[in-house]
Amino acid sequence: MFRRARKSLHETLKDALHDTPSEGPVDVDFYRDFYSDLRDLNADEAAHHYREHGSREGRFRSRDHLDKAGPQMADFDPAFYRQYYDGIKLGSDEEARRHYQGYGAREGKYPNAAALISAMEQEQKTLPDDFTAGEYLALNGDLRRHLKFEWEAAFHYLRYGRWEGRQYRRWKDETVYDFEYLHRKTLHVYDMPDVVVDPQRPPTVNVLVPAFDFGSMSAGFFGVFQVALFIKRCGINVRLVMYDEFQFDEQLTRDKLKNYPGLEDLFDVLEFVYIGDREKPLAISPHDNCVATVWYSAYMARKLMNARGGGKFLYLIQDYESPFHPSGSLFALAEATYSFDYCALFSSKALQDFFLKKQVGIFAREGTNYTYFNNACSSVLKPKDEFIKVRQSGKKKRLAFYSRPPVDRNMFDLGALALCTAYRDDVFPKDEWEFIGIGLGEATVMLDEDCEMKQMERMNLREYQEVISTFDIGFCLMASSHPSLLPFDLSGSGAVVVTNSFGVKDQTYFDILTEGVIVCPPDVPALVEGLRRAVSESKDLDRRYSNAVAMKFPRTWDDTFNDEHELFMRTVFKDAIQQ
Known part of the structure; x- marks a missing residue:
């Protein structure tokens, strides 16, 4: 090692x-x-x-x-x-x-x-002294198929594993499960930073931001930051609270944000504070409120509201997160948060409908205040002449596969198997297509002995928007009632998209928002047929362009929020406004 x-x-x-x-x-x-x-x-x-x-x-x-x-x-x-x-x-x-x-x-x-690894440690947190690649892979069997080289284990742990709560060493029989270790295993939900009430503080909405790094930042974080900016535009003081322990560097973050359109001046518009080091408690006014942005942040939200004497916080729900964990402690802790005292803001109608239909947590009873919004996608639609000319130039057609091996809900194995099967069944005319993986991880997908899917390197948002308009087919799977944003990024850029049904997320749901999305059951034969249909439909460039133009899903954050959202925010945070 x-x-x-x-x-x-x-x-x-x-x-x-x-x-x-x-x-x-x-x-x-x-x-x-x-x-x-x-x-x-x-x-x-x-x-x-x-x-x-x-x-x-x-x-x-x-x-x-x-x-x-x-x-x-x-x-x-x-x-x-x-x-x-x-x-x-x-x-x-x-x-x-x-x-x-x-x-x-x-x-x-x-x-x-x-x-x-040294460079990653400077940006994040050091690798544990007792970390070994063999032990990490032995304890995380899903990684063994994807990580071929010894250094990849440390790379994965620093970039993804630590934040996913993955175990990197076995605890022997004689090991003591002490207070510190048990809190770490349960993501510190009962060991959140201290909160104190300061009457001199201005009433503020505290947006609770979990640990992040720009190497793996997803669209969910864009949603968190854009919701914070919208609350600010509603006339309320907003503070980003980085409560997790991670390597937070203000200047580095400011520099990185320059490559994320709409977030360039985030730290100039909003107040922010890092309390993950626990050196100082979080000071709040008697009229503060907060926004939980991921399930374990709801425990920090509950602690903050209790410190000010009670009340409902706002729960920004961007997925049903309990199933992210196998049945056990973390599943139970995540599920419990949906019964806390809160108002809900869902990041899609499909997700809202799922919670209502399944009566998750407080939605089993009446009286909950909730609404939804659709995150702005990052589609880029070129002028029609350019769109058609590029695709008639004789270059290979391009398929984008949502390739995220570390994230179980993206069903990487099922998608890759369907793609390999389709390739071997001659769904894609020989030498006419190239295949590109978009997402997390460094997995190599061999469609057959001679054809390898290229894995695109992680990009910032500006780079991503330069690439997204170049694809002809998108293949995006998601074992969740949340549709994810990539199908809309691709559909709004003129690609034909193949995705899977899940709960209330079906063909009708997508047809209301955008044409040109083929919804299949999450089953290999059905997905192969969906890809076969997509290859055929990708030839009709005029229809593809018309579908992209007609997409109703928001393309900018100005299209996302409306007067009803402002009324919702002003109702939820009325204490902070009145004071």
């Missing part, structure tokens, strides 16, 4: 690049051979390129220059480099070394697993 780097290898690299010897002659033969993007230049052009561009870009002009000022290679791991940067075609370890020396080092790529 790798251990932490003695010194950040990126720091070592920076030291080396800033210690460049004085300018000398350009070895044009070396320069052209070493940099594959320059091999078509003649000698004069190569020398000119170095003087005008190469020197400023940090390129090496000769073998001697590389030896003296290049990155340290003693700790370079070519196997890791080829695994982690599998989007770069590197046929051998030597090619990996040359790429790192010539391009990777100055682009900030990681030379080995220790450097990757």
Whole structure:
């Protein structure tokens, strides 16, 4: 197992690049051979390129220059480099070394697993000293099929596993289940930060934000932040409260938010505070209220409301979350929150209807105040001439698969099996389609022995919007009454979408919001037939475009909220407004 780097290898690299010897002659033969993007230049052009561009870009002009000022290679791991940067075609370890020396080092790529994990630890929280890859995979059998390399286990734990509450070590018979460990196992729902009442505080609505990182941030967080901004627009003071223990860096977060349209000035518009370190209690006014945004935050919401003397908080329900956990402690704790004292804001009519039909928690009795909204999707519909021209250019058609192996409710195994079956049954005409995975994880899906689905790297919202309009078919599964947003991102961009039915989420539900969505039972033969139908319907470009234009699902947050939502907020938070 790798251990932490003695010194950040990126720091070592920076030291080396800033210690460049004085300018000398350009070895044009070396320069052209070493940099594959320059091999078509003649000698004069190569020398000119170095003087005008190469020197400023940090390129090496000769073998001697590389030896003296290049990155340290003693700790370079070519196997890791080829695994982690599998989007770069590197046929051998030597090619990996040359790429790192010539391009990777100055682009900030990681030379080995220790450097990757060290960088993640600086952004988040350190890897436990007793973490081992073998133990983590043994305890989480669903990961063994997807994580092929030892370093991937640590990567997964830091990015996803810790926040999912995954176990990384066995507790032996002699191990003491002490107070601290038991609170950690139950996500600290009975050990939330302290709350104190300060009469000098202005009445505020506290939006409870769980731990997050931009590497795995999903649309649910966009919903949390946009609801907070809407409450602010209703004339109420709003504060984002980061109550979980995680590595929160204000400046880093501000910088990252610049790539999320509509959230660029989030920390300028709203008050915010991080209390996950428990150094200070959360100070509230006697008239404060709050918004629970995930099931375990409802325990913090209940604690806050009790501190101010009682009252109903607002529960932002973006999924039915109890089934996220196997039957056990966390399932029971999540289910209990739906019987707390609250008003509900559902992020889709389908989800609201599910809670009403199943009489979940307080919805088994009358008197609950609730409403729903639809999260704005991120569809991008190009002008019709451009839309059609691109798809008649002879390029391969593109299918997007919602590929999220770590998230059980996205039914990765079922979807991948249906996709492989459809491919082998010649649903997709040979050499006419390419297949791209969108989501979380680094899973490799082999449609047959010769065709591999490409996994798209995690993107920020701006990058995502550049890509979403390029697909012809979307294949998105969700074992939930929430439809998820990707079907609308794709449908609103002109793709034909195949998804699954679940509870009240059926063909009628989607037809009301958007045409061009094919809803199938979550069954491989049915999904294969859905894909076959999608291939046929994808040929009608005029109809696809018309369906996209006619979509009724909101495309912007300005389209999401209306006067009824404002009245709802002002009713729920009337104490904060009156004061």
